[in-house]
Amino acid sequence: MGGQLAEVTLAYETYGELNAARDNAVLICHALSGDSHVAQHDEADDPGWWDIVVGPGKAIDTRRYFVICANLLGGCRGSTGPGSVNPATGKPFGRDFPTITVGDMVAAQRGLLDQLGIERLLAVVGGSLGGQQALVWGTxxxxxxxxxxxxxxxxxxxxQGLAFDVVGRNAILRDPHFHGGRYYDRPQGPKVGLALARMIGHITYLSxxxxxxxxxxxxxxxxxxxIxxxxxxxxxxxLGYQGAKFVERFDANSYLTLSIAMDLFDLGVTAAELTAAFRPTRARWLVISFSSDWLFPPEQSRDIVNALIANNAPVSYCEVQSPCGHDAFLLPHDLDRYGEMIRAFLDQLTPAPHAAPAARGEAYGPTSIFYQHRLDYERIAELVPPGASVLDLGCGSGTFLAGLRATNHRRLVGVELDEQKILTGIGRGLDIIQADLNRGLGAFADGQFDCVILSQTLQAVQDVERVLTEMVRIGRTCIVSIPNFGYHRLRTMLAETGRAPKSAGVLHYEWYNTPNIRFFTIADFEDFCRQKGIRVHRRIALDTETKAEVFEHPNLNADLAIFVISRT
Amino acid sequence: MGGQLAEVTLAYETYGELNAARDNAVLICHALSGDSHVAQHDEADDPGWWDIVVGPGKAIDTRRYFVICANLLGGCRGSTGPGSVNPATGKPFGRDFPTITVGDMVAAQRGLLDQLGIERLLAVVGGSLGGQQALVWGTxxxxxxxxxxxxxxxxxxxxQGLAFDVVGRNAILRDPHFHGGRYYDRPQGPKVGLALARMIGHITYLSxxxxxxxxxxxxxxxxxxxIxxxxxxxxxxxLGYQGAKFVERFDANSYLTLSIAMDLFDLGVTAAELTAAFRPTRARWLVISFSSDWLFPPEQSRDIVNALIANNAPVSYCEVQSPCGHDAFLLPHDLDRYGEMIRAFLDQLTPAPHAAPAARGEAYGPTSIFYQHRLDYERIAELVPPGASVLDLGCGSGTFLAGLRATNHRRLVGVELDEQKILTGIGRGLDIIQADLNRGLGAFADGQFDCVILSQTLQAVQDVERVLTEMVRIGRTCIVSIPNFGYHRLRTMLAETGRAPKSAGVLHYEWYNTPNIRFFTIADFEDFCRQKGIRVHRRIALDTETKAEVFEHPNLNADLAIFVISRT
Structure with missing residues (x-):
């Protein structure tokens, strides 16, 4: 884009050891103002910018992984940038440095890998502008x-983010000491402008x-x-202090170069464009956003995730609830979630995962495929056709999906809201996508899954009609299990004692605090299906106490029912 | 603060006519970059900054009200400001202009009213920095x-807002053409700095x-x-265009002066401080925020409202759902709500309101005090002690409260979520506060109301325990009306037909779309009260079909019950 560089130098640092198979390398991409010094090399070393995540025993464990971090092309910490000498003139490039893109930065990193003899990275990890590099790597x-x-x-x-960048650049460009970018041999550069740009940036990094x-x-x-x-x-x-400090370590031309690269980065704006952009991916993905990040707001991460879903790419996603704003991924506050998710994800990428056996073990039992006995799990598992792709809505920590994996299912995806359950699911090697069932299923395509499951969740759903309609749109076959409020004991409770029905198990709550806000019977559900044009292929009614299937008067004698349904 | 001005000039404009009683004057306070030209005086006139709100027939109707708008003290459009000549030196004040506060601006406006011979304003209206002036007026x-x-x-x-102001001021202060504020006789002022400040501001005004x-x-x-x-x-x-345009009409020293006044404005940060700050108020209040305003976010308006509530001040509040950000109050997009609320509020301030009769009429009927017959309304109204202060939770458009007003109740406040209903309630001269019952009642003090009402709403409440606990905390007496799911017809529906109970009236929904998410009986409710230490003083059970009170087996024979409860 607008020029070429004959030769490029990348300054980089590494941590840990490359293993014999050369398959344990993790590339970390830094953000706008970072550099190759991602972590301390030893205790005597200067602090790195991501010491909380990278190091021995840390989330990105340098005892297991060979970590590489290079200063960005266009930067000012050793890699070729506007402050480097232009071989054509013998002077610093300044504004003659070509406009570079995030793609150019990544191409340079790829060259570095070639030189290091690394054919395939275990993973690329990056946040913010570093995350954009990760997106390029993955596509x-x-x-x-x-x-x-x-x-x-x-x-x-x-x-909005672009607008702040523009103002920051204007502050630099209109600083009288900028001199069209040729300030290197002058007593003073555009310090005020760069400090102002940094101050604006700082505000946008915090919530x-x-x-x-x-x-x-x-x-x-x-x-x-x-100051x-x-x-x-x-x-x-x-802010004044942050601005003044930044000027000492950063070059204004590099700031312009990198911020323009970030502003030009564009994988598409419509869902169709994004889907096309992510089509080439063969990687496994972990996408994490932070609830209070308004510079790279969660809805943008969701757009990425939706594009990956549209391509049937394996992806886990979590919006970490955090008060820390965009900077959250650099801070310890939410490390127990984002850090542990990275750890679990990397672990599951290796051929012999560390954590997996324990997590999996939980899911199996001697007589059942599940330790935590849930009668409907077993029956539903039997109903899932062998080898089917399965989407589990409200999957919890993935117990059911992990159980299914034993029977050779090819694609298992869960949807869940709870962060901690998502973390556990990722640790099981599952793809778990955070979404609210009531409005978050639009990204899945018609008929994308052989089988969609909704087990004992419908009674807690706000928008029943939407969830069921979405479900039969996405799944060629769908399996729904429901508690039956028409069960005779519950009827008796209301009819004879005049109390709101409740029972042990999923219905053990009180009327005033139950998450179960939909009160319906097997007959009600069947009516609903008839009215809404949903076809019921099979019904299994169960008495969970005797564990027996109920054939006579199921609406009276069963407390649980499983339906196999589909769009007519 | 830091200096005195011997004499002050205020440039102002007026619209409409001051009536003989001199009680129809509305003062409009402008924001940071506004001026006295709030509206066109006639069609040939330049547009004003609030033409959509101020004019004949508009929300602030210049055919009814005498509208006054003055350029701010410290401004640069005719009122005394840093660009004015300092009588002590014969030169412009520049940075010798004293640091002024929002209080100083308002004191100058008060002086203007004295000169105009207006003892008491009908209302003060302002948004943003103008809203802060309104707060000073009201306190x-x-x-x-x-x-x-x-x-x-x-x-x-x-x-965060303060931080953006700081960066904008730094851009001005460090502009080499600023010359310590003494740029008036120089060929160029700090144009670049002022333009940068304006660009930053602009971003914060938009969502x-x-x-x-x-x-x-x-x-x-x-x-x-x-540019x-x-x-x-x-x-x-x-942004560049906005910045360049602004520089032509605004003085950098005024910008500094006004933005510092805004940044220093501080009525307190804790609830206690704010409550103390609003204690002197005797005015009636309308507070409006906009959902996407991140510069003056809705929670800050709620803080104001809470302080007013703590002082038992009459206040209505609405967070208008808007995509327009801080600028929303200047734009036509949400005018149908914020504009109409202003119109309704002003109308109800006048001794003979225009709109009121119609709105009130709706609430009365020949045989009932309500046209829209709700059996429980009548019974509840009878239970409210004469002259009691009443808080109606989930008040809708205020039908019940408007009915009560006829019986001489001294303080009537409603809580409601729906914007349109709030608007109608304000038009009835009621104080309606927007809040979510599940978490928005903390501002009300223990025992603040003689009587708190919750009529046929409990079944749609998520956090039942919290709402009831809050209710008996706030009200010395509380009245709750509930639908009874123990009613024999509903029991039969479940027991005999195996269908989820439903009926006409408030229960006419289907199981999958009903807003009623709590399923309970009279007996359940009584149990709950016993368990939670809530005292039931009285129970009135009703059969809404026969309109008769039920004395025998109410849990079986009544479909509606009214309870008078209190904290034990």
Whole structure:
């Protein structure tokens, strides 16, 4: 794009050992202002920018993985950038440095791998601009990477994010010391402009909540720092200090180069464009967003996930509930979730996963395929055709799916809301996608799965009609298990004692705190199917106490029923 | 604060006629970059900044009200500001202009009213910084204003908003053409810095959604405008143009002065501080926020409302669902809600409201005090002690409260979620506060109301325990009406036909779409009260078909019950 570089230098650092099979390499891609020093090499070393994640025993465990991190092309920490000498002129490139793209950065990283003799990465991991590099790896060089971890990123910056970048660049470009980018041999560069750009950036990296936490109590007590910026408010002294510090270690031309690359990054804006962009992928994916990130908001991660789903690509997704804003992936606050998800995901990419046996073991039992006995699980498992692709709605930690895997099913995907359950599911090597059943199923295509499961969940669903309609759209066959409020004991409870029906098991709640907000019987469900044009292929009615199938008057004698249904 | 002004000039404009009683004056306070020209004076006149709201027949109807709008003290459109000549030096004040506060601005406006001979305003209306002025009017000069309308504002800027202001000011202060504020006699002022500040401001006035709408489709097609800012992206050309245009009409020193006043504005941060700040108010309030406003986010308006509630001040509140961000109050998109709420509120402030008779009429009938006959309304109304203060949870459009007003109740407040119903309620002269019953009742004090009502709403409540606990905390007496699922017909439906109970009236929904998610009987409710230490003083069981009270086996024979309860 707009020029060529004859030769490129990449400064990089490595951690851990490349194994004999050369298949344990993890490439970490840094964000706008990072560099190759992702972690300390030893205790005497300077801190790295991701010490909390990378190191011996950490989520990205350098005792297991060979970690590589290179300073970005266009950067100013050793790799070729605008401050490097242009061989054609013998002077720094300055604004003659070509406009580069995220793709160019990744192409340079690929060259580095060639030189290191690494054919295929175990994984690429990156957040923010680093996440965008990970997206390029996973789509353009998918044959060279087994897994992709994309954190707090997007396929295309929001217009709001872009707007902040524009203002930051204008501050640099209009700084009288910028001199069209030829400031390297002058006493002063565009320090004020670069500091202003950094201040704006800093605000966008934090959430409103995080800023309140940090500055509200002592709003009018600025820190005593030697800066030439407004120091009336504590947040001002903080930003001024951050801006002034940044100028010492970063080059304004690099800032322009990298921020333009980020702004130009664009895998598409419509669902169709994004689906096409992710079509080439052969990697396994983990996508993580943070609830309070407004620079790379969760809906953008969901767009990525939806495009992966549309391509039937293996993907897990979680929006981590965090108050920390965009910076969350750099902070310890939510490490127990995003860090552990990365750990579990990487572990499941290796041929012999560490954690898996334990997690799997949980799911099997001597007489049942499940330890945690759920009568309907067994019967549903029997109903799933061998080798079918299966989508489990409200999958919990994946117990049912993990059980199914033993019987050779080719594609198992779960949908779940709870973070902790998603983490456990990822640790089982499953693809778990975080979504609200009431409105999050639109990404799945018509007939995308052989079999869609909804086990003992319908009674807790707000939008019953939507969920069932979506279900029979997505699954060629669907299996629904429901508690039957027409069960004679429950009828008696209302009819004779005048109390709201409740029972042990899934119905053990009180009327005022039960998550079960839909009250219906087998007959009601069958009516519903008839009215809505849903075909019932089979009904299995069960008495969970005797564990026996009920053939006589199921609406009276069964407390649980399983239906096999489909769109007519 | 930091200096005094011997004499102050305020430039102002008026619209409409001051009536003989001199009680129809509405003061409009403008925001950071506004001025006194709030609306066109006639068709030949320049557009005003709030033409959509102010004018003949508009929400602030200049045929009924005498509208006043003054350029702010510290501004640059005719009122005394940093660009005015300092009588002490004969030169413009520049940075010698004292630091002024929102309080100073309002004090100057008060002086204007004195000169105009207006003892008491009908209302003060303002958004953003204008809203902060309205807050000062309503607390400091409460005897001089009947009603206060505060839109998209806060009692104290967020740290995030403050941070953006700091960066904008730094851009101005560090512009080499700023010259310590003494640029008036120089060929060029700090144009670049002021433009950058304006660009940042502009981004914060729009929502992410609004920016996507505006710029996403043609991201790479900048407008062809003659600006010296980056024009690579369409959003860049827009911001650059806005920045360049602003510089032509605004003075950088005024910008600094007004933005510092906004940043220093602080009525308190804790609930206790805010409650103390609002204690002096005697005015009636309308507070409106906009859901996508992230510069003055809705939770800050709610803080104001909570402080008013704590002082038993009459207040209505609505968070208007809007995609337009902070600018929403200036745009036509949501005018049908915020504009109409202002209209209804102002109307109810006048001694002889226009709209009221119609709205009230709706609530009365010949044989009942309600046209829309609701059996429990009548019975509940009878149970409310004469003259009691009443809080109606889930009040709808205020039919019940409007009915009560006829019987001389001193304070009637409703809580409701639906915007349209809130608007109708305000039009009836009621105080309606938007809140979610499940978590929005914390602002009400223990025993704040003589009587709290929850009529046929409990069955749709998620957090039953919390709502009932809050209710008996707030009300000395509480009245709850509930549908009885123990009613014999409903029992029969389940027992004999095996179908989920449903009936006409409030229970006419199907099991899969009913908003009624709690299924319980009179006996269940009584059990609950016993368990949770809630005392039941009285129970009235009703058969709504025969309209008769049920004395025998109410749990079987009544379909509706009313309870008078309290904390033990």
């Amino acid at each position: 353009r060089y998918s044959d060279r990477v087994r897994g992709v971890v994309a954190l707090a990123t997007s396929a295309r910056l929001t217009s 409103r909540e995080a800023m309140r936490e940090k500055f509200e109590a002592d709003r009018l007590k600025p820190r005593d720092v030697a 030439e910026f407004e120091k009336r408010f504590s947040v001002g002294s903080y | 400091r000069y409460s005897d001089r204003v009947r009603g206060v309308v505060a839109l998209a504002t806060s009692a104290r800027l967020t740290s 992410r959604e609004a920016m996507r709408e505006k710029f996403e489709a043609d991201r790479l097609k900048p407008r062809d405008v003659a 010296e800012f980056e024009k690579r992206f369409s959003v860049g050309s827009y």
